Amino acid sequence: MMKYYYDLMSQPSRACYIFLKKNKIPFTPCPLRITKGEHRSEEYTKINPFQLVPAIEHNGFNLTESVAILRYLCREFPHVGEEWYPSDSKIQARIDEYMEWQHLNTRMQLAMYFQTKFIIPKMTGTEPDMKTVERSQDRMETILDQFEEIWLDNRPYVAGDKITVADIVAICELEQPSMAGYDVTEGRPKLAEYMKRVKKHLQPEYDEAFEQVYRVRGRFWGGENAPHSKL
Amino acid sequence: MMKYYYDLMSQPSRACYIFLKKNKIPFTPCPLRITKGEHRSEEYTKINPFQLVPAIEHNGFNLTESVAILRYLCREFPHVGEEWYPSDSKIQARIDEYMEWQHLNTRMQLAMYFQTKFIIPKMTGTEPDMKTVERSQDRMETILDQFEEIWLDNRPYVAGDKITVADIVAICELEQPSMAGYDVTEGRPKLAEYMKRVKKHLQPEYDEAFEQVYRVRGRFWGGENAPHSKL
Numbered sequence: 001m002m003k004y005y006y007d008l009m010s011q012p013s014r015a016c017y018i019f020l021k022k023n024k025i026p027f028t029p030c031p032l033r034i035t036k037g038e039h040r041s042e043e044y045t046k047i048n049p050f051q052l053v054p055a056i057e058h059n060g061f062n063l064t065e066s067v068a069i070l071r072y073l074c075r076e077f078p079h080v081g082e083e084w085y086p087s088d089s090k091i092q093a094r095i096d097e098y099m100e101w102q103h104l105n106t107r108m109q110l111a112m113y114f115q116t117k118f119i120i121p122k123m124t125g126t127e128p129d130m131k132t133v134e135r136s137q138d139r140m141e142t143i144l145d146q147f148e149e150i151w152l153d154n155r156p157y158v159a160g161d162k163i164t165v166a167d168i169v170a171i172c173e174l175e176q177p178s179m180a181g182y183d184v185t186e187g188r189p190k191l192a193e194y195m196k197r198v199k200k201h202l203q204p205e206y207d208e209a210f211e212q213v214y215r216v217r218g219r220f221w222g223g224e225n226a227p228h229s230k231l
Numbered sequence: 232m233m234k235y236y237y238d239l240m241s242q243p244s245r246a247c248y249i250f251l252k253k254n255k256i257p258f259t260p261c262p263l264r265i266t267k268g269e270h271r272s273e274e275y276t277k278i279n280p281f282q283l284v285p286a287i288e289h290n291g292f293n294l295t296e297s298v299a300i301l302r303y304l305c306r307e308f309p310h311v312g313e314e315w316y317p318s319d320s321k322i323q324a325r326i327d328e329y330m331e332w333q334h335l336n337t338r339m340q341l342a343m344y345f346q347t348k349f350i351i352p353k354m355t356g357t358e359p360d361m362k363t364v365e366r367s368q369d370r371m372e373t374i375l376d377q378f379e380e381i382w383l384d385n386r387p388y389v390a391g392d393k394i395t396v397a398d399i400v401a402i403c404e405l406e407q408p409s410m411a412g413y414d415v416t417e418g419r420p421k422l423a424e425y426m427k428r429v430k431k432h433l434q435p436e437y438d439e440a441f442e443q444v445y446r447v448r449g450r451f452w453g454g455e456n457a458p459h460s461k462l
Contacts, residue, residue, distance in 0.1 A: 049381045050332070061321055068327035075320045089306045090292055096299035101281070103334035150280045 003057040005030045005047060007039070009216075011111070012066030013054040014209045015172040019070055019165065021205040023080040027056075067099045070165050084165040094159040098151065098166040105143045106173040110184075113140040118180035118220075140177065144184050147174075148191045156197060163201050171198045172209075179213060181221045234288040236261045236278060238270070240447075242342070243297030244285040245440045246403040250301055250396065252436040254311040258287075298330045301396050315396040325390040329382065329397040336374045337404040341415075344371040349411035349451075371408065375415050378405075379422045387428060394432050402429045403440075410444060412452045 004020060004027040006013035020027055032038040032053055039051050048055040048064045055064045058076070063069055074081035081087070085095060113136040121128045147170075151158050158166040174184055174195060185192035199206055207214075235251060235258040237244035251258055263269040263284055270282050279286040279295045286295045289307070294300055305312035312318070316326060344367040352359045378401075382389050389397040405415055405426060416423035430437055438445075 050377070061324075063324050063328060065328045065331035067331045068324055071327055072320065072324040075323070089303065092306070093292075093294050093299055093303040096302055097294060097296045099331075100296035100298045100334070103331070104339065108335065108339075146281070 002027045002059075003030050004028065004054065005032055005044065005056070006054040007032050007034045008209055008212050009034065010053050011107070011172040011176055012169075014213075015168045016054050016056075016066050016069050016073075017209045018168055018172070018202055018205045019073065019080075019084070021208065022202060023073075023077065023084075025073060025077050025080070067169065070099075070169070074165070084163075084168075086164070091159055091164070095164050095166045098158045099169055102169060102173065106147060106170060109136070109140045109143045110173050110176050112136050113182065114176050114180045117177075117182070137182070140182075144188060144191065148188045148194075152190045152194055156194070163198060167198045168202065171195060171202070175210065175213060179216045179220070233258045233290075234261050235259070235285065236263055236275065236287070237285040238263050238265045239440055239443050240265065241284050242338070242403040242407055243400075245444075246399045247285050247287075247297050247300050247304075248440045249399055249403070249433055249436045250304065250311075250315070252439065253433060254304075254308065254315075256304060256308050256311070298400065301330075301400070305396070315394075315399075317393075317395070322390055322395070326395050326397045329389045330400055333400060333404065337378060337401060340367070340371045340374045341404050341407050343367050344413065345407050345411045348408075348413070368413070371413075375419060375422065379419045379425075383421045383425055387425070394429060398429045399433065402426060402433075406441065406444060410447045410451070 002025070004016070006017055006029075008014055008017065008031070019025075032044060034053065038044065039048075039053055045051055047057060047062050050064060052064065054066055054069065055062060056069055056072075058072075063072055071085065074085040085092065113133070116132045116136045117128050120126075151170075155161065157163050158170055174191075177184055185195060233256070235247070237248055237260075239245055239248065239262070250256075263275065265284065269275065270279075270284055276282055278288060278293050281295060283295065285297055285300065286293060287300055287303075289303075294303055302316065305316040316323065344364070347367045348359050348364045351357075382401075386392065388394050389401055405422075408415055416426060
């Protein structure tokens with residue numbers, strides 16, 4: 001049985017979790033709490049020497065990096081591969097292109113905003129440094145606009161007409177700023193429609209994976225002004 | 232005929248260039264000079280709306296992101312695939328793992344050091360801000376140590392016993408700080424041996440792709456103290 005190590009507060013952990021559940025790939029859940037430092041334990045360091053989540057252990061083979069894990073799962077469980085990562089070379093190339101692009105863009109900039117606006121202030125018990133937050137927000141908004149204008153240019157999903165693994169990777173990052181009170185869909189109608197579309201396709205596993213995210217959002221930004229409250 | 236858009240001062244451009252040349256994949260070279268802003272032209276923006284290099288145009292199909300390009304080439308030109316990106320699922324997973332890991336690590340941190348120590352001062356005609364340089368250097372050294380201790384732990388190449396596409400991606404980033412006068416091999420004997428090994432395997436295409444890098448290195452850090460002078 002494959003072991004899956006994850007923390008559902010981490011975007012890539014959620015992406016692999018949704019993928020595993022959606023495709024009914026059997027696994028032993030091994031949740032870790034990053035806030036408790038459990039990813040730094042001696043035991044987990046043997047699984048992932050970089051001390052990051054997610055990771056899998058499959059028949060004695062350890063693998064880290066969510067995108068590599070998703071590709072591996074598509075190969076090892078071929079009943080899921082064709083739907084989420086089609087064998088057509090050009091579609092695969094477009095999926096890969098997004099999954100490579102996102103590291104330094106959606107992944108990095110949205111996470112950075114979340115950290116400067118929310119995580120660092122909460123952990124240190126201080127007010128956010130507004131100059132740093134503004135800088136992160138600028139960078140994040142450039143990326144969000146590129147996502148809407150370039151990746152969603154005349155296509156309902158990142159790689160074309162159908163949902164693929166690239167959309168799972170994308171939406172897990174796109175939800176993150178909402179925990180810091182920022183609604184990425186505001187003023188971005190194509191992005192709003194896209195998120196609704198992807199989310200609907202991924203239910204009910206999506207809501208299960210996002211339970212903790214919803215809880216944080218409700219606690220800090222609840223009520224009528226909650227980001228994505230209408231999604 | 233495939234068109235290849237690149238600037239050999241860019242690490243990922245060099246990686247794809249070496250791969251194309253080494254495997255005798257025919258292409259029309261379309262060099263762009265980033266310092267002249269040629270990547271921002273209207274014409275090139277149609278090829279790559281993100282205005283970055285490298286990119287390819289193959290039978291009317293445009294593709295960006297070096298890692299996605301390398302995988303695409305392995306599929307489209309199967310005579311090269313097995314050697315550089317073997318079909319074995321676990322080896323492929325290990326290669327993917329590195330190629331995903333590198334974005335926020337070797338790629339980002341080494342490039343950041345190069346920018347703060349060299350590019351920004353040269354472009355603005357000012358002295359490097361030593362506090363920023365020190366911070367970048369710390370981050371870069373953490374990554375270089377991880378590369379040596381984790382990626383090169385008991386294996387001659389990143390993905391195991393044989394050279395793969397992951398090593399081409401790796402070495403093109405590892406050479407970059409030398410242009411800012413920093414020798415990544417200093418105090419890292421395993422990394423030094425690794426770089427020698429990979430470089431040797433990639434000759435003579437390697438030296439051809441690095442001609443401009445060598446020239447910059449020679450001009451600013453020439454003589455006996457040149458980084459990598461012994462490689």
